[in-house]
Amino acid sequence: MADKDDPRPCARCGYVNDKSHVYCIKCGAPLLNKCADEPGRIHKGCSFVNPPDAAFCAKCGFPTIFNREGIVVPHPAAAPPISWPIQIN
Numbered sequence: 001m002a003d004k005d006d007p008r009p010c011a012r013c014g015y016v017n018d019k020s021h022v023y024c025i026k027c028g029a030p031l032l033n034k035c036a037d038e039p040g041r042i043h044k045g046c047s048f049v050n051p052p053d054a055a056f057c058a059k060c061g062f063p064t065i066f067n068r069e070g071i072v073v074p075h076p077a078a079a080p081p082i083s084w085p086i087q088i089n
């Protein structure tokens with residue numbers, strides 16, 4: 001994992017962004033591959049920062065932001081993501 005002070009290369013287009021950038025200034029992709037599990041009323045969320053090639057969070061197994069944005073493609077054997085909230089009829 002890159003140091004926080006290092007320039008951030010974009011996983012989508014390869015442009016090297018300034019260390020203060022959160023999104024790529026050329027293509028708009030997120031520069032940190034955080035867990036996409038966001039906090040809710042009952043759940044505190046994860047937000048673990050994963051390596052750029054991770055499709056799923058190393059801490060909790062939830063899809064990453066790069067997976068959600070189509071920057072990283074999950075392995076074909078991976079189960080489809082769960083849609084929240086689950087509707088019970």
